[in-house]
Amino acid sequence: MKTKNLLLGDEALALGALHAGLSGAYAYPGTPSTEILEFVQSHPITKERNIHSHWSSNEKTAMEEALGMSFAGKRSMVSMKHVGLNVAADPFVNSAMTGANGGILVISADDPSMHSSQNEQDSRYYAAFAFIPCLEPSNQQEAYDMARYGFVLSEKYGIPVMVRLVTRLSHSRAVVEVDSEYLPQNNIHFPKFGPQWVLMPANSKRRYVELLKDYDKLQQVSETSPFNSYRDGNDKSIGIIVSGIAANYLDELFPNGCPFPVVKVSQYPLPVEMISSLVADTDSLLIIEEGQPFIEQRIRGELDKNGIVYGKLSGQLPRTGELTPDAVREALLTLRPELSELRLPEPKAASQIVMPRPPALCQGCSHRDVYSALNDALKEYKEPKVFGDIGCYTLGYLSPFNAIDTCLDMGASVTMAKGAADAGVFPSIGIIGDSTFTHSGMTGLLDAINENTNMVLIISDNLTTGMTGGQDSQGTGKLEDICMGLGASPEHVRTIDALPKLHEDIKQLFLDEINYPGLSVVIVRRECIQTARRHAAAKAKQAKKD
């Protein structure tokens, strides 16, 4: 029996995993993947089945924890945003070498258009690079179905399976038919072949040969995957290859069926034989994919200059930003202007429909107090440099604060401030949030401690992971101990409340520590205004009940 649920793409995938015998979900928050673990955490099955579902300190620890559960024979998943996969890249790439025991899904949610990210990287390259199969749902139903399919694939071939999501799918809702019968969880059982889990050169050399052979087999699996298909069409002048969510856009343009033959790809490695048939049957190819031109580059090769492969590299589709049904329409019209049924009245520019609103720190946000005191303190120096990091406090770059000079990736405030201090920059200041500090700042701080680098690290501690909606922060209540435990001098690990009335005190504390010729950490602390409001409302509700 099936029932119908209205679900986000993230939720559909999470529910699919819960229904398919999941035992552990691991994640570090990041848009657009955050809702996956949040859904698992709040679902009744999680409690019923004692499914592990905590936030991890970062994507690398999450990936390794999920792999540990797989080693123990149980089904696990790990979810992250695309740049999180950079952090998890070491265990991710090596997990192809160890292989999987219990099924493991590695979910990477890409963010084309950079709605809330620093780049547009496409996770499919990582999957191919590691020789890991990749599933790319084209709608919410497929996201649900792929969880079960992915676990089976992972266990059958003894390999982690990537599920690549994109913002538009993660964050839009559709009706999904879900199973009413759930698979049981696996019991603990250990890998039949142990040596490949110990990646010493002798073992790795043997395993790599197997991995390459398995990848060839996985290509054969892609040829008959329920998620890949060849749909014939009468007009053979163009063959279309469409992947993931782009398949939806094509269907939307041709509600009565596409006149061209279409290969739809939602499972990788690419179904090369299916694509070869398309190439043989048609005069030219149009490749429509969300993200970077991953399929197009593989099909085109570096030397194809004869103009029969069209897509992002040849300019029919935009190279940057999110794909849209309108972009697909335009591409088809460029190639086939006579397709008049695709023509639409001039659409209104998005800027005419929605007034753009620049982002800003919330009124009452504690980061405001940090930046206004810091800016005042730094007025006394000729060329101060402030190395920022990723979180709500990155908005300190914008007016009215204009307070930071760099923002690279999570944790880079600490290490870039150190490198600049090593170069002679004074004062060299790093500013980082509490969650980002425990994600990737601690190891960099150890470098600075070991050399007693002349810099100040400000931890702007709002007691939560604010940027992604207020998830638990792993260092809450422990930041001073962590810094001192790493070896920072207790006299130069200073804490102060982030309150407007303490403006002068915060400024003086910054000045004192800047003028100390060595490493200081200043923790400025006040709860995020958004979570504080939520906590106050929950408390009031509870008080009413009592």
Ligand SMILES: Cc1ncc(C[n+]2csc(CCOP(=O)(O)OP(=O)(O)O)c2C)c(N)n1
């Ligand atoms: C590698 C990576 N993982 C996750 C994210 C998503 N993300 C951006 S900022 C942030 C955490 C911010 O929390 P915190 O440092 O406490 O600062 P706050 O937003 O609370 O001010 C996260 C999870 C990211 N940009 N990069």
